[in-house]
Amino acid sequence: MTGPDLLRVDGLAVQLGRASILDDVGLVIRPGATMGVVGESGCGKSTLLRAILGILPRHARIPRGAILFEGRDILSDQAASARGRIGFVPQDPYLSLNPVFRAGTQLLEVMRRHAPGNRRQHRAKLIELFRAVQLPDPEGALDKYPHEFSGGQRQRLLIAAALSCDPALLVADEPTTALDVTTQREILALLRRLASERGLALLFVTHDFGVLATLCEQVTVLYAGRVVESGLTRAVLDAPEHPYTRMLLACHPDRAADLIGIPGTVPAADAQPSGCRFHPRCPIAHASCATEVPPLLLTEDRSVACPWHHEPLPEMAVV
Amino acid sequence: MLLALPALLGLVVATFILSRVIPGDAAATLAGDAATPAQIADIRARYGLDRPILEQAIIHVRQVLTGDLGNSIFTGRPVAEEIAQRLPATLELTFAALLLSTLLGVPLGLIAALDHNGPADHLVRLVSVAGLAIASFWLAIMLQMVFSMELDWLPLRGRIDVALGLPPRVTGFLLIDCLLAGDGRRLSSAMLHMLLPALTLSLPGLATIARFTRSGVLETLQKDFVLYARAAGYGRFRLAAIYVLRNAITVTVTQIGLLFGGLISGAVVVEAVFDWPGLGTYAVQAILAADYKALLAVTLVVGVVYAIVNVVVDVLQAVIDPRVSDGTR
Numbered sequence: 001m002t003g004p005d006l007l008r009v010d011g012l013a014v015q016l017g018r019a020s021i022l023d024d025v026g027l028v029i030r031p032g033a034t035m036g037v038v039g040e041s042g043c044g045k046s047t048l049l050r051a052i053l054g055i056l057p058r059h060a061r062i063p064r065g066a067i068l069f070e071g072r073d074i075l076s077d078q079a080a081s082a083r084g085r086i087g088f089v090p091q092d093p094y095l096s097l098n099p100v101f102r103a104g105t106q107l108l109e110v111m112r113r114h115a116p117g118n119r120r121q122h123r124a125k126l127i128e129l130f131r132a133v134q135l136p137d138p139e140g141a142l143d144k145y146p147h148e149f150s151g152g153q154r155q156r157l158l159i160a161a162a163l164s165c166d167p168a169l170l171v172a173d174e175p176t177t178a179l180d181v182t183t184q185r186e187i188l189a190l191l192r193r194l195a196s197e198r199g200l201a202l203l204f205v206t207h208d209f210g211v212l213a214t215l216c217e218q219v220t221v222l223y224a225g226r227v228v229e230s231g232l233t234r235a236v237l238d239a240p241e242h243p244y245t246r247m248l249l250a251c252h253p254d255r256a257a258d259l260i261g262i263p264g265t266v267p268a269a270d271a272q273p274s275g276c277r278f279h280p281r282c283p284i285a286h287a288s289c290a291t292e293v294p295p296l297l298l299t300e301d302r303s304v305a306c307p308w309h310h311e312p313l314p315e316m317a318v319v
Numbered sequence: 320m321l322l323a324l325p326a327l328l329g330l331v332v333a334t335f336i337l338s339r340v341i342p343g344d345a346a347a348t349l350a351g352d353a354a355t356p357a358q359i360a361d362i363r364a365r366y367g368l369d370r371p372i373l374e375q376a377i378i379h380v381r382q383v384l385t386g387d388l389g390n391s392i393f394t395g396r397p398v399a400e401e402i403a404q405r406l407p408a409t410l411e412l413t414f415a416a417l418l419l420s421t422l423l424g425v426p427l428g429l430i431a432a433l434d435h436n437g438p439a440d441h442l443v444r445l446v447s448v449a450g451l452a453i454a455s456f457w458l459a460i461m462l463q464m465v466f467s468m469e470l471d472w473l474p475l476r477g478r479i480d481v482a483l484g485l486p487p488r489v490t491g492f493l494l495i496d497c498l499l500a501g502d503g504r505r506l507s508s509a510m511l512h513m514l515l516p517a518l519t520l521s522l523p524g525l526a527t528i529a530r531f532t533r534s535g536v537l538e539t540l541q542k543d544f545v546l547y548a549r550a551a552g553y554g555r556f557r558l559a560a561i562y563v564l565r566n567a568i569t570v571t572v573t574q575i576g577l578l579f580g581g582l583i584s585g586a587v588v589v590e591a592v593f594d595w596p597g598l599g600t601y602a603v604q605a606i607l608a609a610d611y612k613a614l615l616a617v618t619l620v621v622g623v624v625y626a627i628v629n630v631v632v633d634v635l636q637a638v639i640d641p642r643v644s645d646g647t648r
Contacts, residue, residue, distance in 0.1 A: 054549075055550045065383055083551075083552035088547070088550045095542065096547040097544055097547070098562060098565075098643075099544075099640070100569075106548070109553060110551045110553065113552055113553070114552050147641075158547075188630060
């Protein structure tokens with residue numbers, strides 16, 4: 001491995017037509033580290049993830065930035081591909097498997113391309129992984145069709161698939177939102193156990209602060225395609241500094257006495273505000289916020305993209 | 320699948336009634352131009368044509384159920400025998416056309432979808448529209464003029480080179496009979512003879528299949544599991560040609576079953592142009608002679624073949640998509 005960073009996203013910008021989906025996004029994941037990415041719907045979480053996985057839509061452009069995985073730029077050099085080394089756990093286990101192929105057929109195809117060994121070894125390895133993810137009937141699972149599994153079982157299956165090529169990084173896109181609450185807990189516990197047992201780094205996209213707190217040491221908060229705050233999860237959740245993070249946490253029903261909303265909505269990606277993209281909704285916005293893009297300021301335990309982060313917020317309006 | 324049986328019974332009754340209300344008097348045709356009214360009445364009585372139509376219908380259905388299709392009013396020979404003689408030629412032609420339209424239509428649709436709104440997509444769209452719009456008799460004659468008369472690459476008409484003659488009849492399917500006889504020269508002659516008629520007949524089906532495959536693939540490409548498969552690192556070719564196509568093809572397969580009816584009616588025209596001794600030419604003769612026994616039998620046989628093809632399609636559907644047989648879809 002070259003250098004201590006497993007994944008390094010540097011100044012990444014992604015555009016879809018005229019719309020700026022991501023702008024100057026950076027994050028670093030070290031081997032074995034766990035990173036959560038949070039933000040409202042439409043903040044660019046999924047696009048960041050798709051960029052890392054190399055599955056951006058055909059018409060997406062990347063005018064600036066780089067994504068380095070194990071020291072190699074996987075954006076410009078698709079052949080260097082991190083496929084197999086980055087395992088992906090999708091959001092919806094119901095929709096992510098092809099209904100007309102057996103589970104084994106689908107999983108083995110990926111291993112055929114990205115894992116060493118022959119088919120028999122691949123099968124044996126998958127069955128072993130099925131045991132590790134506690135899928136019932138591990139031997140029979142390969143020959144079943146997706147509709148013969150429950151939602152939780154399918155997610156276990158997909159986690160096994162993500163592990164099948166010995167990844168160094170596991171990328172998960174809200175892997176529990178499609179599941180019921182009990183199953184959610186089991187899947188999260190499973191992910192946490194697997195990550196620590198196997199020394200995997202974890203990149204976890206979520207909008208659930210509970211999940212974030214239990215699973216991720218570090219957090220990156222996105223707003224309208226930019227990083228607004230990032231640092232240790234404990235620190236950010238206990239004392240959020242960016243006005244957006246502060247208001248977002250205040251919105252969370254588990255944490256706030258009253259349900260507070262953030263006035264306004266996330267701007268449309270083709271009509272991003274100038275300067276700080278949060279300024280139209282920000283209660284402490286200054287005149288310069290509308291014109292100058294605030295740089296990420298490094299404080300003692302995090303970075304925050306707001307020069308006024310020490311200012312108290314006014315008493316927030318109850319929505 | 321079991322619905323095929325009542326559907327066929329309905330077909331028998333409906334075609335019988337239709338055959339009795341269309342203009343044309345079988346008895347008069349049979350008696351000839353010089354016949355007296357008394358002679359015509361006599362013939363009418365002999366064939367039971369003077370009885371109430373409902374009674375005739377019941378007699379007809381009963382005969383059909385016992386496997387008796389009756390004798391041709393025109394030739395006097397058993398209709399079943401005459402049809403058995405000609406059915407293989409038509410089936411061979413229609414299956415060849417079906418095979419051509421599937422083997423060409425599916426890849427064309429796939430290519431069009433993968434190049435959505437690109438040049439290949441436009442080209443395939445043009446082919447589809449043309450395939451549906453061009454009249455088959457015109458196309459048949461054009462193909463004959465170019466490939467048979469101008470270029471002299473392919474035979475003009477018939478099923479096989481007259482000088483070679485037919486192989487010993489075993490199944491009636493010429494290609495199979497040639498294979499059984501181990502006769503390479505006859506086989507290649509028969510295949511060359513089949514090429515133009517099968518191509519002509521396949522074009523509308525090819526167009527339909529290409530269109531359905533295209534839209535099926537486009538729809539499937541939007542699915543989450545395709546995105547997931549890309550993220551997991553499927554190969555591009557395998558993703559498109561196998562992973563996506565198998566989902567997309569279910570709609571197309573249904574269409575193939577439905578197309579078969581169109582193929583058989585298309586065969587009537589194509590057989591006439593290419594002098595193909597099949598059911599189509601037989602049906603035309605029966606219509607012109609008001610030979611309603613022959614006509615009813617042809618309709619029934621075509622109906623049975625159509626029903627069988629669609630049953631096969633249902634089974635195929637369940638093989639392609641396991642959710643069909645599980646009743647979860």
